Amino acid sequence: MIAVRTHHGARALIGALAYVEDARGAAMGEVVELRQAGQPPRRGQVIDASDGLTVIQILEEPIGLAPARVAITLTGATAEAPVGRELLGRTLSGVAAPLDDLPPPIGEALRPVWGAPMNPVRRRPPGDFIETGVSAIDGLNTLVRGQKLPVFSGAGLPALELAAQIVEHARAGAGEPFAVVFAAIGITARETRLFVERLRASPARSRTVFYLNEARDPTIEQLMTPRFALAQAEFLAFDAGMHVLVVMADVAHYCETLRQVAAARDEVPGRRGYPGYMYTDLASLFERAGVLHDRPGSLTQLPILTMPDDDITHPVPDLTGYITEGQVVLSRELHGQGVFPPIDVLPSLSRLMNAGIGATKTAPEHRRWADQLYASYARGREARLMATIVGEAGLSDPDRRALTFAADFERELIGQGHARRTIGETIAVGWRLLAALPRDDLERIDDATWARRPGAAP
Amino acid sequence: MTTATVTRVTGTLAEARPLREAGLYELVRVGARGLLGEIIRFKDEIATLQIYEDTTGLAVGAPVIATGAPLTVTLGPGLLGAMLDGVGRPLARLAAASGDFIAPGASAPTLDPARRWAFTATAALGAAVRGGDVLGTVEEQPGFVHRVLVPPGVEGALAALASGDYTVDEPIGRLADGTALTLAQRWPLRRPRPVAERLPADRPVVTGQRVFDLLFPLAEGGAVAVPGGFGTGKTVIEHGLARHADADVVVFVGCGERGNEIAEVVQEFPRLIDPKNGRPVMERTVLVVNTSNMPVVAREASVYLGVTIAEYYRDQGYRVAVMVDSLSRWAEALRDIAARLQEMPGEEGYPTHLASRLGQLYERAGRATAAGAPTRTGAVSLVCAVSPPGGDFSEPVTQASLRVAGGMWALDASLARKRQFPAVDWALSYSLYTDATAAWFADAAGLDWAAVRTRVLALLQRDAELREIAGLLGHEALQDRDRVVIDVARMLHEHLLGQSAYDPIDAACPVAKTGRMAALAVAALDAALAAVERGATIDELELPALRRAYVALRAAPPDAIAARAADVERAIAALEVRR
Structure with missing residues (x-):
């Protein structure tokens, strides 16, 4: 990539996209600054580099930008995030x-926000049980x-x-x-507050970094927010050796923004208008x-997403x-x-459960x-x-x-309320419910x- | 070598000019880091390149070098036990070079260039040899004979050949015209390797899964599609097959799936012992891995890479099973590339050539007489997981797969939610290989396999009808002989079709045990119905005792199967004891 160069004027401004002619040496993902007299500076990135028309995605609110007056600077760098332990306890934008x-965080290092894929042979199979306290x-x-x-x-559910x-x-x-x-x-400021306030009294507060892109903030920034957060999380986990839990809310908003950008670029839409590469894009976060x-x-993720119309087959939850x-x-x-937490266990699943349970981790009879x-x-x-x-009356006796x-199970095992349960307590409740059946x-x-169940005759 | 410059970069595609001397599908190196790419289109002056690596930072004006050859894979000893990325780079050596995270532009040869192999020459000097002839052998893994073949298309008189220790690149001999022969050969992975003759299926690939072996068998050289929504257990089935399928070589292609699952395979397979030869399963396995966050274009290549490696071992005379998880991610890579080329989309945005490309891929499965001498028969069997959006089987990848696959193992979300695994929807699933494999199964199990299979399917069908009636009119509306059917069918669903992938004994079921369990379930039904016919009520039958004996049979290790089966027979005979 070559040095900083500035272009005066854009060929076109469409939504959050700026089109620049003859941006020599533009690079994929290059960070761009847009300046205009009387306007706050804005950041963007190259999403289509060309010796003809180069396309720049503007990460902040584009209102007021004038194609004839804007100065567009290609910085010669790709997006990097400041990361470090000193960011713990901070509240940052998306x-x-x-x-x-x-002051702006300096951190211990600058890391590419896009990250790089872990080499699969270097991954350790996850298998360390996390006791969340939720049965x-x-x-x-x-x-x-x-x-x-x-x-x-779903909309209005207490995710x-x-x-x-769980964090607490x-x-x-x-x-x-x-x-x-x-x-x-x-997400809304109210939702953020709910989360922050729950944490305020907990020891987790000083060990948390907040990256906030709320509903009132520029939507395009949402495509970067999880990546800034994950760059920081990767540093804490793999450089600083911490066990990091990443909570992302709401992935549905992220996907809508992705769709919005795809539509602005006249891309061929996939299911329900979402771009065909959404699977790959989401994987670049979750993986x-x-x-x-x-x-x-370790880096553990707890993404939250709202299923539109509670539909689990909608592309966002599906992918x-x-x-x-x-x-x-x-x-x-x-x-x-x-019932709180209102978890429906039948469609719920943890694929890594078997690796995390058993005699040395939870209980020997856990699987059965x-x-x-x-x-x-x-x-x-x-x-x-x-x-x-x-x-x-029409049911058979076993039915x-x-x-x-089923009613007892929902009330007693699932509906634990806000109290914390140890895994031992959870297993005991389960056995008590099963003991009611022949x-x-x-x-x-x-x-x-x-024969080994608690309370069995010796 | 021709050189050119990048004129555009968008996502995984780049454009460059001038590349008029280069050919379609020729491999290119792009930019200062030498990113791997492939020419996929020429239009006017512009060549379109698909890039196999992350393009972030790739700039307009960067150099492009055409290599003069298409994307090929090096085939030779050292593939077994290897873990390769989608374009054939060994992941362990990439890690040694670039650390825990994969850096773009890294390169490493597929086969270890330093390793020496003890080669034993078997071909006679002076003989006329041609593509596919066996030149000699190498013991690739303990007990596994790797046959070194004359590459397809090469022929001539064998002027020199000598036993000895060689690396994969050193000449082991030459032809009269001077052509050097090595342990390794290169093959373009999009092109099927030639065979002498394709053969019909005549025996199954035993999967160790009762529901498949009994009801929906996979033939050697066959291909089945395994569609299922998320959480229905596709990956568990694919992993189970990779562990237990009775094949000489297993190629597992993790295409666009989860890194943590691959980590599990990487950890587990070297420790897992193949009961047939007492060696680690990893020694017969080749892993091709392109996780969902690795470059999407390499995902497209990964499936071809896996199949090409499988064909290479087939040509040596081995029975190879290929598992692809998941073909939908491969199809999505096609869609992604086509969309960026602004091709006119077909159904659901997939390119119109989806069905034909899928067909070509499935057709690379098959049993065949290999080209060359001495005569060898091998097979490539293919099991492809398909991930239909929303679990809806009417989508293009599932439908295109069904047109060419010889079987479907349809997975059902409602069974998965009840934790009934494998969650196979027996009413929707089918196999076109039942007739071709029935004789082999009957012989292996010592019973009339086809007849038992028909009885089991009939019982399942009757049970579904009765439960529909019970759902409308209540359990009361059923007569005792119907309740007996439901009771036995429940046992069958739970313990014959249901199988735990995590239980060391239950995970793989020998054919004889599968047959025995099925036959006993049918016998139990007949005995219970006969008793009801004689006037017994269902409450008078010792069905709980029967079920307990059946559960014990399911849990029986190989040396206890006969005794537990005898217990079930006694329980059947004693059904009327309560009366």
Whole structure:
């Protein structure tokens, strides 16, 4: 890449895109500054470099920019983020400008915001149990370090509250350094406040960096916010050796912005107008989670996304689910019944659960315990559906028992409220619920496991 | 070598001129870092390049060097046990060069250039040899004989050939016309390798999964598509096959999927022992890995790379199984490239050539007599996961796959949510290989495989009908003989079709045990129905005891199968005891 050069005037300004003619030596991803008398300076980046028309994506509000007067400077550099331990406790904008009346962060290093893919052979398979204190997660959809486990929410459901509770309660091992990176992507100030306030009283506060792009901020910046946050998270995890939990909310906003930019460039739209490369783009965020050989830290992601119309087949949750290692799905029905956290465990899944459970990590019988709870609850839910048609009297005896079980399960195991439960407490609640069923209904539990359950006759 | 300059960079594509001397699909090196790319279009003065690496920072005016050759892979000893990226670079040596994160422009040869192999010459000097003839052998892994072949298209009199220790690049001999022969050969990965004759399927690839071996078998040389929404267990099935499938060589292509899953394979396969020869599974495996955040264009190449390696071992006379996870990510790479070329989109934005490209890919599966002497028979079998958006099978990649695949293992989200795995929708799935493989199975299991299969399918069908009725009219509306069907079918769903990938014994089921379990389920149904016919009520039958015996059979290790099966037989005989 060559040195700084400035062009006067743009050929066209369309939405957040500027078109510049003959921008010699423009490079893909090159950082651009746009200046105009009487206007605040703006930043942008090259998304289509050409010896003809070069396309620049403007990251800030473009109102007032005049094609004839704007001066466009190509800086010769690609986007880099200041990263470091000193950023902990700071509140920054979506592109790492200070929002907390402190000077701009300098950090310990500058890192390319785009990151680089981890070499798959250098990845360590994640397998360290994270006790979140939430039964539906710890017991049935176990989270491990280095995993990416999104929360699929619906409008008005308490996804951020759940995330805040997890951040507050998640425990790293004794003396292990941990940190939280929070990326707000187009959420409201009220939502941000909710999260920040939950954290204020907790020890996690001083170990958190906030990257805030709220709904009132420039939308294009949303494409950069998670990347600034992840560059910082990667530094904390893999250079500073910390266990980092990244909370990103809301991925649906990010995807809408992606669609907006694609439409502005007249790209061929994919499903529901989202660009065909959205899978790849989302993967470039989510795949930055992981753990590496010979490095002590870990990067765990908890992205939050709102399913439009609670539709899990919508492209945003659908593509996310194909990339992430499972999902935690919130249920409007449970929320309506006052169950907190309102997690529907049937569509929820943690793909890395098996690596994080077992004798040395949680409990020796954890797998079969969870399988049986799932099987009995699924049967109960099926029976509930059937009962709406044929009535409870029309059910077989085992189905009637499963029906009762499902109600108890939702109330007692899922609906724990805001209290924290250890994994031991979670397992105990599960056994108590299973004990209400006759042995013959528990097909996923073998005799040896059954004999070892708590409270079994010796 | 011709050189040119970059005139445009947009995402994974670049344009350059002048490259008029270069050819279509010729490999290029772009920019100061030497990013790997390929020429995919010429229009007027401009050549369009697809770049296999991250283009951030690539500037207009950067140099382009055409290499004069298409994208090829080096085939030779050292592939087994290797982990390659989508364009054939070994990931371990990339890590040694550029660290934990992959830097663009890094390069490393596919095969270790320093390693020496003990070559034993078998071809006779002076003989006329041609493409596919065996020149000699190398022990590539303990007990695995790598046959060194004359490259396709090469022929002549063998002027020199000597046993000895060689690297993959050193000449092991030459032809009369001076052509040097080496342990390794290069092959363009988009082109199928030639065979002498394609053969029909006559035996299965035993998967160790009861639901597939019994109901929807995969034939050797066959191809099946495995469509399923996210969380339905595609990857677990693909990994299970890579572990347990009875093939000589397994090529696993992780195409656009998760890095953490690959890490699991990388950790597990070297430790996992293949019961057939007592060696680590990794020694028979080639991993091709292009995770979802690695460059999208290399994702397109990765599938061809995997299939080309498979064909190379087929040509040596081996039975090779290829797992692709997931073909949808490959199709999306095609879509991404086509969109950037502003091609007219077909269905759902996919290019109109999607179906034909898919067809060509699936057709590279097959059983064949290899070219050359001595006569060898090999096979490439293909299992492709497909990830339909929203789990909707009407989408183009699933539909185009079904037109060319010989089977479909359809995965169902509602079964997955009940944690019924493998979550195979038996009503939607099919295999065109049942007839071709039935005789082999019958022989291996010692029972009438086709008849048992038909009975199991009939039972599943009847159970679905009855449950529909029960769902409308209530359980009360069913007679005892119908309830017996539902009861036995539940046992069948849970314990015959259901199989735990995480249980060391259950993860892979021997053919004889699968057959025995299926036959016993059918016998149990017959006995229970006969008892009801004689006037017993369902509550008088010892169905719980039967189920317990059946669960014990499922959990039985190989040396206990006969005893547990005898227990089930006794439980069937004692069904009416309560009366």
